[in-house]
Amino acid sequence: MILEVAILYIKPNLNSEFEKAFKDAFKDASKIIKKMKGYISHELQKCLEEDNKYILLVKWGKLEDHTIGFRESAEYQEWKSLLHDFYNPFPVVEHYTSIDLV
Structure with missing residues (x-):
């Protein structure tokens, strides 16, 4: 599982708005x-310290499901036409994977 994190x-x-x-x-x-x-x-969270900052978290099966399957x-x-006019600057998007701690 991959976690997409968009600031x-x-x-x-x-x-x-x-x-x-x-x-x-x-x-x-x-x-x-x-x-x-x-x-x-997926889920959206609002930052408590910075009023205009949010984080979008999306879980994908694998990295390519997001970077190729969705983005292309x-x-x-x-999707982009619905929300991207609100962003400044364009969101930073990173991908994370779980670390097995057991």
Whole structure:
């Protein structure tokens, strides 16, 4: 399992609009991403220390499910059109994998 971590900085004074758009759009966006091969789950968290900072967490089966399967799809273009106008700068996206501590 791979965890995609996207740090989202929202343009000044657009937090409420972003959150509403995310909730509204995510109904559609969720339908988009949930259909993608390797998709497991997603969630959005708001930073307590920085008002315009959010983190999007998406679990994928493997790295290529996100980087190739989703990012290179027509569905990604639709996803992007729903929310990307709120971001400044463009989100930093990284991928993580679990470490077996047992």
